[in-house]
Amino acid sequence: MRTIRDNSLISVAMASLLTLSVSILPVHAQTAADAALNMANMLDGAGGGISSGELLAALQNAAEAGQPMAMWQLGTMYENGEGVARDPAKAFGYFAQIANQHADAAPKGVEADIVARSFVKVGDYYKQGLPDAGIPADANRSHALLLHAATYFGDADAQYRVGLLYLREDELGVNPLQSARWFSLAARKGHCPAQAQLGELLFNGVEGIAAQPVEGLMWLTLAQERCLGTADAGWIDEKRNHALSLAAPDVQSEAAALALSIAPQFAGF
Structure with missing residues (x-):
């Protein structure tokens, strides 16, 4: 052992x-x-x-x-x-x-x-x-x-935290692509802070990942709904509201519909 x-x-x-x-x-x-x-x-x-x-x-x-x-x-x-x-x-x-x-x-x-x-x-x-x-x-x-x-x-929370480590030079070194991969693992298990972090990375795009505003805003929407009333709600609201201010109307509507249709799939265990 x-x-x-x-x-x-x-x-x-x-x-x-x-x-x-x-x-x-x-x-x-x-x-x-x-x-x-x-x-x-x-x-x-x-x-x-x-x-x-x-x-x-x-x-x-x-x-x-x-x-x-x-x-x-x-x-x-x-x-x-x-x-x-x-x-x-x-x-x-x-x-x-x-x-x-x-x-x-x-x-x-x-x-x-x-x-x-x-x-x-x-x-x-x-x-x-x-x-x-x-x-x-x-x-x-x-x-x-x-x-x-x-x-x-x-473990979803551990995966989320590894994702955060790849956003800091003094931890595992800045590697947004690796960070997005770890956030994705946790996000698909219903971890709403990971959903928010993944959404922001996808919305803006990072080195190795082209911007995907619809999917990014979808994850931010899911995160906002799932983290409502928690200690993480404030910063997640800020990230989603910022993305909304930049998204075209068609992106907003498509992301909202996508979030609604697949929300149960990523609701966690």
């Missing part, structure tokens, strides 16, 4: 194994991330009289037993300070443990989304560095982790 260790990538002090048993795997969870949340909800005090301390112990118990869903839940709790004191080093440890142990998990398996996102999380920590965990900033390692999530797991 491939790992992302550097001698020993993680060193997390786990709580002692407690007697509270955890064998809860929601039957109808759509993804492993949903399953992790559902597991926590089922153990929450409101759902069965279990205290927050018992919930934490249960998750630690499950993580110690190797359940990636529990590791993910603990990682996000420590990363955000939800129910525990915020501790980036512990968060990193849990995410890295998932990535180490499941680097070759089935790309379409039930836990693939958690593993892919753990690679992205660990990559983010390497990008900035985490002195408390003995992790130096390492852009090359960060890129490698992100690329694994984007290629092996086909």
Whole structure:
């Protein structure tokens, strides 16, 4: 099995194994991330009289037993300070443990989304560095982790972020053609920021890609609709409105009709 260790990538002090048993795997969870949340909800005090301390112990118990869903839940709790004191080093440890142990998990398996996102999380920590965990900033390692999530797991957010890296000289170097290719992979999975970035590149044209204003405006339209009400809505609106101000009326109408006809095809999974 491939790992992302550097001698020993993680060193997390786990709580002692407690007697509270955890064998809860929601039957109808759509993804492993949903399953992790559902597991926590089922153990929450409101759902069965279990205290927050018992919930934490249960998750630690499950993580110690190797359940990636529990590791993910603990990682996000420590990363955000939800129910525990915020501790980036512990968060990193849990995410890295998932990535180490499941680097070759089935790309379409039930836990693939958690593993892919753990690679992205660990990559983010390497990008900035985490002195408390003995992790130096390492852009090359960060890129490698992100690329694994984007290629092996086909994670849409990772693919989008690789596309962004190809727009910056200080990252993977400016290469709009490569950027458009990565954005396209994510856009076709319903990732609306990737749809917006791809739309702008196609609308304007880049080296290696002739301007395609109809298709570009189509992607910008899809992105605006799908990202409505999200944190990305503002900059996406700006990009689409700018394209609209430059597009001829026939381009606008053709793009709108195209977006309407194929929207369900790229609505995501």
